[in-house]
Amino acid sequence: MNPGKCHYSLALEICQQRNFVEETVFLLSRMGNCRRALQMIMEELGDVDKAIEFAKEQDDAELWEDLISYSIDKPPFITGLLNNIGTHVDPILLIHRIKEGMEIPNLRDSLVKILQDYNLQILLREGCKKILVSDSLSLLKKMHRTQMRGVRVDEENICESCHAPILPSDTAKLFSVVVFNCRHMFHKECLPSPGTIPGIQFCNICSAKRRGPGSGILEMKK
Known part of the structure; x- marks a missing residue:
């Protein structure tokens, strides 16, 4: 048995017995049980910002799916997701699952932010494309001059x-x-x-x- 894993298991057991939630979340993530760690953040801490930050750190599509599924009937969680997931998950996946008639705090502001983030991504991609084209043309001209010598x-x-x-x-x-x-x-x-x-x-x-x-x-x- 891996001694490090044994130490983690012992520490996890102690934290669970003493109801140390954040410490338990940390140990679960270190042991690879990220879905259970996220579940504890959502259910026991009820902290949408911490849940979103955790999902960003892990960069796991399944964690984002779990977070969306848990948040879909909780308007404050939906607001937090709309404000933060634009660069990590397609917001349409979340918007399509919002129940009709549900009141979501600051929905208009959240949607405006999504559009602004999207426009920023487009501008960045266009800027990168122009730089790549310019560099490619410059290198092509340099190669042509070299071959003409x-x-x-x-x-x-x-x-x-x-x-x-x-x-x-x-x-x-x-x-x-x-x-x-x-x-x-x-x-x-x-x-x-x-x-x-x-x-x-x-x-x-x-x-x-x-x-x-x-x-x-x-x-x-x-």
Whole structure:
């Protein structure tokens, strides 16, 4: 048996015997019995704010359902829920279950707050969307500028396949060099033939690791 669990069980038994409700709620939640803890908050403490805060901390859909079911015939609880659950649970789920003719304190103010919270969420989402689009466009332009840059090829560069100088010593000899945007260079004849392996569209070295946006092909001929 887990010693920690044994200690919790003993502490829970003592708190229940002495009717320490808040302490019992704490221990129940630590032991994983959150539904029973919420039930005690609602039935024995009758504290809607504490019940809502507990449900927020646990972030459990079943707890919210229990809280709504318990509150549905208690107008003060309904008011508390309407004022606080907008960002955690769809308020429509609660509103549809309110009995016709029930008088709910400050209902108009609660509904106005729900609409204000909803509008705020919409504004935040639109703001985030604009930022994402702007950042994506900026990064795309940066990548495009990077890929449009020239690549210097001289006698110090080597073929990544045969490791011979990329430029032949005989300058009169015809040759083809393939240069990728990742700056890896190959003699064209050192690359796989298009008929055997899907061509030379991507750098073999980068493809073996992870194909990225900088591995596309540039070709230079002489």
